[in-house]
Amino acid sequence: MSSLPHAWFRPRVSRRALLQTSGALIIGLHLPIRVRAAEAPQGPPPPANPNAFVRIGADGTVTVLSKHIEFGQGPFTGLATLVAEELDADWSRVRCEHSPSDPKVYANLAFGNLQGTGGSSAIANSYEQMRRAGAAARAMLVTAAAKRWGVAESQITVREGVVEHAASGRRANFGELAADAAKLPVPKDPKLKDPATFRLVGKDGSVRKLDSTDKANGRAVFTIDQHAPQMLTVVVARPPRFGGKLAEVNDSAARAVPGVMEVRRLDNGVAVYAEHTWAALKGREALQLTWDESAAEKRSSDVIVAEYRATIARGSGLVAGEHGDAASALASGSIVEAEYVFPYLAHAPMEPLDGFLTWEGDVAVAKFGSQIPTIDQQALTQALGIPPEKVRVEVVFAGGSFGRRAQATSHLAAELGQVAKALAGGSLARRPVKLLWTREDDLHGGYYRPMVVHRMRGKVEGGRIVAWSSAIATQSFLKGSPFEAMIQKGVDPTSVEGASELLYDIPAFRCELHTMQSPVTTLWWRSVGHSHTGYAVETFVDELLQQAGQDPVAGRLAMMQKAPRAAGALRAVASLAQWNGPAVANGRARGVAVVESFGSFVAQIAEVSLERNGEPCVHKVWCAVDCGVAVNPDVIRAQMEGGIGYGLGHALYAQVPLVDGLPAVRNFTDYRSLRINEMPQVEVVIVPSTERPSGVGEPGVPPIAPAVGNALARLGAGRLRQLPMFGNGKA
Numbered sequence: 001m002s003s004l005p006h007a008w009f010r011p012r013v014s015r016r017a018l019l020q021t022s023g024a025l026i027i028g029l030h031l032p033i034r035v036r037a038a039e040a041p042q043g044p045p046p047p048a049n050p051n052a053f054v055r056i057g058a059d060g061t062v063t064v065l066s067k068h069i070e071f072g073q074g075p076f077t078g079l080a081t082l083v084a085e086e087l088d089a090d091w092s093r094v095r096c097e098h099s100p101s102d103p104k105v106y107a108n109l110a111f112g113n114l115q116g117t118g119g120s121s122a123i124a125n126s127y128e129q130m131r132r133a134g135a136a137a138r139a140m141l142v143t144a145a146a147k148r149w150g151v152a153e154s155q156i157t158v159r160e161g162v163v164e165h166a167a168s169g170r171r172a173n174f175g176e177l178a179a180d181a182a183k184l185p186v187p188k189d190p191k192l193k194d195p196a197t198f199r200l201v202g203k204d205g206s207v208r209k210l211d212s213t214d215k216a217n218g219r220a221v222f223t224i225d226q227h228a229p230q231m232l233t234v235v236v237a238r239p240p241r242f243g244g245k246l247a248e249v250n251d252s253a254a255r256a257v258p259g260v261m262e263v264r265r266l267d268n269g270v271a272v273y274a275e276h277t278w279a280a281l282k283g284r285e286a287l288q289l290t291w292d293e294s295a296a297e298k299r300s301s302d303v304i305v306a307e308y309r310a311t312i313a314r315g316s317g318l319v320a321g322e323h324g325d326a327a328s329a330l331a332s333g334s335i336v337e338a339e340y341v342f343p344y345l346a347h348a349p350m351e352p353l354d355g356f357l358t359w360e361g362d363v364a365v366a367k368f369g370s371q372i373p374t375i376d377q378q379a380l381t382q383a384l385g386i387p388p389e390k391v392r393v394e395v396v397f398a399g400g401s402f403g404r405r406a407q408a409t410s411h412l413a414a415e416l417g418q419v420a421k422a423l424a425g426g427s428l429a430r431r432p433v434k435l436l437w438t439r440e441d442d443l444h445g446g447y448y449r450p451m452v453v454h455r456m457r458g459k460v461e462g463g464r465i466v467a468w469s470s471a472i473a474t475q476s477f478l479k480g481s482p483f484e485a486m487i488q489k490g491v492d493p494t495s496v497e498g499a500s501e502l503l504y505d506i507p508a509f510r511c512e513l514h515t516m517q518s519p520v521t522t523l524w525w526r527s528v529g530h531s532h533t534g535y536a537v538e539t540f541v542d543e544l545l546q547q548a549g550q551d552p553v554a555g556r557l558a559m560m561q562k563a564p565r566a567a568g569a570l571r572a573v574a575s576l577a578q579w580n581g582p583a584v585a586n587g588r589a590r591g592v593a594v595v596e597s598f599g600s601f602v603a604q605i606a607e608v609s610l611e612r613n614g615e616p617c618v619h620k621v622w623c624a625v626d627c628g629v630a631v632n633p634d635v636i637r638a639q640m641e642g643g644i645g646y647g648l649g650h651a652l653y654a655q656v657p658l659v660d661g662l663p664a665v666r667n668f669t670d671y672r673s674l675r676i677n678e679m680p681q682v683e684v685v686i687v688p689s690t691e692r693p694s695g696v697g698e699p700g701v702p703p704i705a706p707a708v709g710n711a712l713a714r715l716g717a718g719r720l721r722q723l724p725m726f727g728n729g730k731a
Contacts, residue, residue, distance in 0.1 A: 052105050053133040054083055056141075060161055060175030062089045064130075065099040067106035067115060068122040069371055071349075071398035071405070072642075073697040074635035075122040076210045079130050081631055082123075084207075085200045086134030086193060089174070090161030096210050098395040101373035114482075116372030118406040118524070120598035120695020123631055127693050128192075135190035137181075144180035145172060195629070195690070202630050209635065211397070222397045223368040226356035228432040232261060232273045234419045235280045235436055237287050239268065241296035241661045242446055243519025246270065250288035257283040264422035271419045273428065277436060297519040298661040301451065305341055308453040308473035308516060317471055317512030318490045321500030324508035329467035330457050336547060338456045338540055341722040342532040343655035344663075345449035345525055346442065348671060351399025353437040355416035359384065360430050364391045366416060369398025371405035375482060379410035383417025402526040402646065404447065408481030411447070411521075412437075443671055444663045448656055449525030450475040454499075454536040460548045465559070467508040470499055470536065476515050477522040490515070494524065498533035498702070503566045503596060504541065504559035520658070526646060527701040530597040534702030535651070535709065535723070538593040542710045543719055552592045552710065553579055565626050566601045568687055570594045572624035573603040576685045582714045588619065591710030593703040599694030600627040601687075602640070604703040606680070608711035615726050616717075618648060618680040618708055625684065625699065628691035636696050637684045643700020644682055649674030651705035653724050 055063040064083045068075040076096040084094050099106045103115040109125040111118075138158055145163045146153040149170050157164050164171040200206045214220040239245065249270050251263040259279025264271050270287055274280035299307075355368040357380075364384055370376045373393045381388045393413075398405055407413075416435045423429045437445065452474040459467040476492035478484055486493055491513050493500075500511045525531055545555035553574045560567040573579075573592070582590050587609045594603035605622045623640050630636055653672035657664045665671040709720050 052099070053130065054087075054137050056137065056174050056178045056181075058175045058178055060090075060093050060173045060178075062087065062094045062161075062174065064094065064096045066096050067099045067108070068117040068126070069098065069369060069395050069398060069401075069405075070096075070211055071369060071371075071401045073122070073639060074209065074632060075117070077207060077635055078123045078631050079126055080210055081200050081207055082127065082130035083134035083137075085198055086131045086190075087138045088158040088160065089134075091200065091207050093161055093174075094210070101370070101377055101393040101395065103374045114372060114374045116374060116406065118371060118403070120600070120697040120699065122697070123693045124599065124628075124695060127629070127631075131192055132190055135192050136187050139187045139190050140181040140184045141174060141177050143184055144177045148172075148177070148180060202633065204633050207632065215397075220397050222351055222399055223354045223356060224351060224399075224436075226367055226396075226434055228356075228358065231432040231434055232428065233275070233277050233280045233436060234271050234273050234433050235277075235284050235438070235441075236266065236415060236419070237270045237272070237284050237289060238441070238445060239291050239293075239296070240444070241291070241293050241298065241519075242521060243293075243296040245292040245295070246289070247292040248290040253286040253288065254283040257286055259283075262423065262426070262428055263287070264419075266415065266418045266422060269415075271422060273419075273423070273433070280436070281438070295519065296661060297658070299518075300659050300661070301343065301657045304451060304518070304658070305453060308451070308514075309339070309455075311514045311516065312453060312455045312471045312473050317514045319510065320472075320491045320496040320513045321511040322509065324467075324506075326467050326469045326508040326510035329508035330459055330469060333459055333461065336458045336460070336544060338543065338719065339721055340452075340454040340456070340532070340536045340539075342449075342452040342454075342535070343657065343723060344451050344520065344522075345531075345650055345654055346656050346665075346671060347402040347404035347447075347449075347523075347525060348439075348443065348668070348673065349398070349400030349402055349404055352439055352442040353404070353412050355412055355435045356432065357416050357420050357435075358432045359420045362386065362390050364417075364420070365394060366392070366413070367394045367396055368412075368416070369401070369405055370395050370413070371398070371401055372407070372410070375407070375410045376413035379413035380417040383414050384421050403524040403528070404442075406524060407447070408477065408483055408523065439668070440666050443656065443665050443667065446521035446663075447523040448520065449531060450477065450495075450522040452532045454532070456536060456540045458540060458544045460544055463548050463550065465504070465506050465541070465544045465548065468502070468506045469510045469512075471512050471514065472496055472499060472533075473514040473516055474532075475518055475520070475522050477524060479515070494529045496533065497529040498595065498597065499529070499537055502537065503563040503594065504556070505561055506559065526643070527597055527698040530595055530698075530702040531647075534593065534595040534597070535705045538595065538703065538706035539709045539713075539719060542591070542593075542706070542713070546713075552582055556592070556594065563596070563601075565687075565689075565691075566594055566596055566603070569601040569603040569624045569626045572626075572685050572687050573605050573622050576624060576683060577605040577622035579605065582711065584715060589711045589714035591707045591712070591714065593706035593710065595699070595702040597695070597699045597702055598697075600625060600696060600699040602626075602699045602703050604644070604707045606704065606707035606711050608708055608715065610712070610715055610717060614717075616652060616708060616712055618678075620681045620683070621704065621707070623682060623684045623700065623703075624687055625696070626687035626689050626691075627696050627699070628689050628693040630686050630689070631693055633686055636686055639696040640684045640700040641682045643698065644704045645674050645679050647701035647704040648680070648708065649678075651708065651723055652726050655724050
């Protein structure tokens with residue numbers, strides 16, 4: 001991946017933090033860790049920074065700086081747990097906050113030179129790094145105590161924030177030793193605990209989630225909460241069709257709306273600046289706009305699907321994975337064929353996109369829920385036309401993302417910079433701006449999970465699956481982005497992950513990809529390619545096993561010799577659900593699915609019935625997850641539960657259909673999500689593991705749709721080939 005500009009700034013310190021860190025120990029480490037070759041950082045490792053990961057205040061408070069944004073998935077708690085474990089801190093005195101934006105110090109070790117959150121990598125790439133930071137801080141406190149008391153370090157113990165020399169009865173809390181410890185060199189290779197002695201990591205009930213209280217009582221500050229004197233609220237009118245361009249604008253009526261302060265053209269839209277949100281929205285409604293749609297997307301969804309089908313039928317896709325001779329094996333005999341169609345999907349986080357920016361003199365400071373600060377800072381730099389060292393990005397809480405804020409092209413930051421730059425030289429210059437996207441803006445604005453068509457062919461012989469081929473047609477969102485280098489030999493790996501290589505031993509296998517073109521903007525969506533490949537693979541293998549007369553669990557296990565951890569998760573969920581087959585009983589059937597994604601293995605069994613109107617009712621879901629070392633079991637269970645609800649709602653109801661190129665949804669009234677009374681009971685078991693931690697933010701999503709689909713097939717609803725499963729998405 002290419003190197004991106006970075007900024008050097010000290011983090012802004014509040015009065016409270018300043019008091020707490022007077023005479024404090026501030027630990028900053030870059031400690032190299034072993035990562036998979038595919039995740040190895042590019043270029044030289046970032047240097048040490050004296051203000052990086054851990055601050056211990058004079059009052060004994062331990063503050064962990066998180067290089068990953070917290071938007072509900074749990075990195076604040078997870079990263080702080082790793083530090084507190086090695087530090088032997090008192091959890092009641094542990095805090096966490098977002099780190100500054102500085103990729104030289106806070107790079108995601110799975111992303112190369114980028115600071116960012118995504119790919120369910122927060123704990124996976126920080127596991128040893130944060131443990132070492134905590135261990136180094138502990139060692140420095142012990143050394144400080146030993147020197148103060150004139151005793152051997154080996155005679156000192158640390159527990160729950162207290163350093164003690166038992167023989168003399170002397171003891172001190174972290175705060176009392178912080179100033180002395182701060183004068184010591186940082187150990188280069190601090191000793192880590194034996195995991196067998198962990199008291200926080202992997203222990204149920206050992207820690208409370210750090211951000212929950214402030215989010216529940218309203219003290220947590222999100223982008224939408226940002227405010228400053230003379231702040232202007234800004235909304236933007238954008239092209240109604242993807243690929244459209246602004247031709248003409250008449251803003252006289254908009255300027256007449258009370259509270260509207262200014263109207264300015266942007267690169268491809270019109271910004272309305274107002275004293276408050278209502279005036280901005282009313283001003284935007286009053287704009288008279290003409291759009292040039294000569295290059296815009298004007299096809300409807302059914303037309304696009306037909307073109308995808310025709311492309312697959314013509315063949316000649318790029319090979320994404322192959323072994324054996326699938327073409328010969330599938331040339332004769334009884335062949336099972338299936339086609340799956342997946343719609344465009346919006347991310348629809350509770351807090352739509354927004355951003356806050358002050359630009360005074362030469363320095364610009366942006367505050368928003370930035371998921372990849374490095375790319376966002378570059379976009380702001382380009383938009384404002386000032387040097388990168390003059391642009392600071394301060395990360396704040398975000399109300400969800402599901403991939404929406406991980407913008408490869410950073411269109412939000414670019415637009416935020418444009419709305420500020422457009423005021424330059426006028427009477428409103430240097431006034432803070434808050435850019436808001438409404439729910440309608442977000443659902444209409446694209447950056448969707450791409451539309452996808454899968455065509456599958458399989459062969460069963462002698463009671464086993466002997467051949468398999470799949471062809472996938474979809475758009476690539478890596479092409480043209482800073483991550484384009486991930487495309488190898490024309491194949492976007494995020495389009496085929498989970499389909500280009502299976503968990504199952506099938507002698508003849510082939511997967512090919514057709515990359516389609518459209519002006520519709522697309523972006524990774526929670527679980528990325530697995531969001532569709534999981535469904536296509538797991539429902540098709542289930543169908544083939546049924547034809548072979550195999551039990552869905554036993555049949556899968558018989559083909560999983562090369563995937564022992566996936567098999568372990570499948571056995572665990574079968575045991576949890578007391579699996580005795582998928583047969584219908586009391587009007588209910590069970591379906592199973594198992595998917596590996598982001599290094600984690602998740603198996604799910606869903607118990608489903610059909611309502612009188614044909615709508616599926618999911619009563620219970622059993623889930624087993626092997627995600628390596630389980631740092632915070634309660635967070636892992638919460639992520640599995642949340643992923644199941646998110647995946648289920650979208651599989652049953654959600655889609656963004658295009659009608660003559662226009663998105664035919666506006667809000668949650670027609671972009672249907674799961675209601676609370678529709679959430680099934682969920683039971684989760686975490687498979688014990690000594691493997692390095694892997695992702696949990698996304699892997700709960702892929703198995704739920706195929707598990708439900710497979711149960712519905714047993715209920716006589718047929719094999720559902722097109723999502724969503726029920727209705728047209730209307731509430």
